[in-house]
Amino acid sequence: MAKYDDRLDRHFSALGDATRRSILARLARGRATVGELAAPHDMSLPSFLGHLRKLEEAGLITTAKDGRVRVCQLAPDAFAPAQDWLAEQREIWTGRLDRFDAYVATLKNERDP
Amino acid sequence: MAKYDDRLDRHFSALGDATRRSILARLARGRATVGELAAPHDMSLPSFLGHLRKLEEAGLITTAKDGRVRVCQLAPDAFAPAQDWLAEQREIWTGRLDRFDAYVATLKNERDP
DNA sequence: CGCATACTTAGCTACATGGCTAAGTATGAC
DNA sequence: GTCATACTTAGCCATGTAGCTAAGTATGCG
Numbered sequence: 001m002a003k004y005d006d007r008l009d010r011h012f013s014a015l016g017d018a019t020r021r022s023i024l025a026r027l028a029r030g031r032a033t034v035g036e037l038a039a040p041h042d043m044s045l046p047s048f049l050g051h052l053r054k055l056e057e058a059g060l061i062t063t064a065k066d067g068r069v070r071v072c073q074l075a076p077d078a079f080a081p082a083q084d085w086l087a088e089q090r091e092i093w094t095g096r097l098d099r100f101d102a103y104v105a106t107l108k109n110e111r112d113p
Numbered sequence: 114m115a116k117y118d119d120r121l122d123r124h125f126s127a128l129g130d131a132t133r134r135s136i137l138a139r140l141a142r143g144r145a146t147v148g149e150l151a152a153p154h155d156m157s158l159p160s161f162l163g164h165l166r167k168l169e170e171a172g173l174i175t176t177a178k179d180g181r182v183r184v185c186q187l188a189p190d191a192f193a194p195a196q197d198w199l200a201e202q203r204e205i206w207t208g209r210l211d212r213f214d215a216y217v218a219t220l221k222n223e224r225d226p
Numbered sequence: 227c228g229c230a231t232a233c234t235t236a237g238c239t240a241c242a243t244g245g246c247t248a249a250g251t252a253t254g255a256c
Numbered sequence: 257g258t259c260a261t262a263c264t265t266a267g268c269c270a271t272g273t274a275g276c277t278a279a280g281t282a283t284g285c286g
Contacts, residue, residue: 005131013129018118
């Protein structure tokens with residue numbers, strides 16, 4: 001269980017930064033090199049590489065060296081862990097609301113038969 | 114735009130911690146007091162309160178003082194911002210894959226008319 | 227009133243994060 | 257071989273995060 005927790009920790013933490021979300025949004029439109037990804041960001045390359053490394057450690061992207069450039073792309077099913085966790089919580093929450101609605105309906109029926 | 118970014122930053126960052134996700138999972142099953150929420154966590158109360166404060170600042174939960182207890186519950190549509198962002202990215206990514214599939218199909222047709 | 231309960235605030239420490247510059251390595255072009 | 261390009265590594269600094277203890281406030285009970 002701790003293993004899944006760690007994975008989700010890295011996953012959500014990586015998403016908790018606007019620079020990194022912007023990188024992901026760019027990669028959702030197709031693969032790109034480090035240089036292409038870095039260009040729009042007013043930041044030194046080493047700093048930018050730190051963000052890429054976090055995304056890769058979180059399993060959100062994969063990278064591969066091709067000659068002297070590194071090509072980055074979204075990992076397959078990159079967002080699945082986050083989406084699954086969120087969907088699960090909302091299902092539990094929604095289920096609770098449904099039961100509450102049913103309870104309220106019962107009360108109404110008892111009051112106005 | 115920076116405003117939405119900040120909101121998502123806090124939102125995803127708050128989710129990037131197993132203790133906080135566990136609090137949310139508990140609250141998805143119904144409201145609870147600070148003491149009830151803290152009980153399963155081997156942690157001092159001040160430390161635990163720090164997590165609750167982060168969740169509240171991220172807009173994921175709401176809390177209200179009732180006598181000497183504080184009651185916590187999930188915010189309405191708590192997970193919507195995160196789910197919306199993730200769904201949006203996946204749509205872009207899926208669209209790209211669809212276009213790529215179409216491109217591959219075109220190539221095949223040209224080769225095998 | 228007196229006391230227990232349930233937070234709450236203040237203040238501290240250790241470590242992680244995000245940024246930088248400077249210098250190094252590896253590859254492609256000439 | 258020489259040189260520019262495209263990262264990459266090393267090392268430093270400021271800030272934020274997560275934990276703690278100790279002490280304070282506010283509410284409910286007898």
